[in-house]
Amino acid sequence: MQQVRSEAFFAGARPVDPRTLPVPARRSPLQRVNNRFNRAFVLHGWRIRRGVTIAVLLVAATALIQVREPIGAGFAALSTFAQGHFADAGLAVGEISITGQTLTSEQAIFDALGIQPDTSTLAFDVESARSRIAELPAVESVTVRKTYPAEVTVAISEKVPVARWRVDGVTFVVDAAGEQIGEDRGAYGDLPLVIGDGAADDAMVMIRALDHFPDLSKGLVALSRIADRRWDMIYDTGLRIQLPEQGVAQALGKLSFYQAQYQLLDRDVTVIDLRVDSVVAVRPTTPPEDPEKS
Known part of the structure; x- marks a missing residue:
């Protein structure tokens, strides 16, 4: 370090009035806070922006929740008001046309x-x-159209009923899947009648099996589901035919053969038991007389 002689330092000096020297301004508390905030924003700006965004979203959500019900009520009132004016202007629905329904009540469609x-x-x-x-x-399918100024048209295609199902004293109409599609009010008397719990689910299989033996359908009034495992055929004469759990088609074929050869269904019997494959058991209406008593 080079030393400077005092004579050299004072050589360029000149007298100055201290009152003319500038006085540095003191920083106010607000400026100090502003400086600290600027320094913090530079260092942690992304955290501050994220916090502000979250706060704004929370405030907006709270405000929306508070005004939701009044807004909804306002829209409902406006809709009702508009509906009334449209109706007064001649645009109220005045005619409803419904076609294609048989099982479906008009009241259900109106509702x-x-x-x-x-x-x-x-x-x-x-x-x-x-x-x-x-x-x-x-x-099954439906088309709804509106025609101005005041008409609504409904065209319905219904499911096809394949059988009647009687359970707990009520007779329903069922489709091929066994689903209830309405109550039988006497218009479907030509459909096969199935009886018992679970009968509707398996009705179509039994009906299709009987289609191969039309001679067995004469006088048949019902198919009764037994323990949801097998079927009994009930005739108008009171005859009951007990079918097996398995091999129903084979049992029907055997029964058809006996009918063709011996008119078994026309005999004076109350029960024909086909549950055992190798046996055809019958129960006569009148027990045979004991030869020893005659």
Whole structure:
């Protein structure tokens, strides 16, 4: 380090009035806080931005929850108001045409449509009504149309009933899958009648098996499901034919052969038991007389 003589230092010096020297301004508390915030934002800006964003979202969500019910009530009131004005203007649904229903009641269809006296054609939701009607048990497919100014048309295609199922004193109509599609009110007397728990589920298999032996259907009034395992055939004469659990088609073929050869179904018997493959057992209506007593 080079030393400077005092004579050299004072050589360039000049007298100065101390009052003319600048006085540094003191930083206020607000400036100090601002400086600290700027320093913190530079170092931790991403954390601060994330916190602010979360806070804003929370405030917005809280405000939305608080105003949701008033907004919903306002929209409902506005919708009702508009419906009434559309109805007053001649756009209220005034005519409903329904075709294709037999098993499905008109009342059930009206309920599914959801049309009120002040429902306007303009506001009627065709797709929602179609979805509700399609859920009715007997409906296979449905078309709903609205025609301005005031008409709604419903065209229904129903499932095909294949049998009647009687359980607990009530007779239902069932489709090929065994599903209940309506009550039998006397219009389906030509369909086969099945009786007992579980009969509807297996009815189609038994009906198709009998289709191969039309001679066995004469006078047949019901098919009774026994313990949900096998079938009994019941005739109008009171004759009951007991079928096996397995090999039903073979048993029906044997019965058809005996009918063709010996008119077994026309004999004076109450029960024909085919549950054992190698045996055809019969129970006569009148027990045979004992030869020793004659």
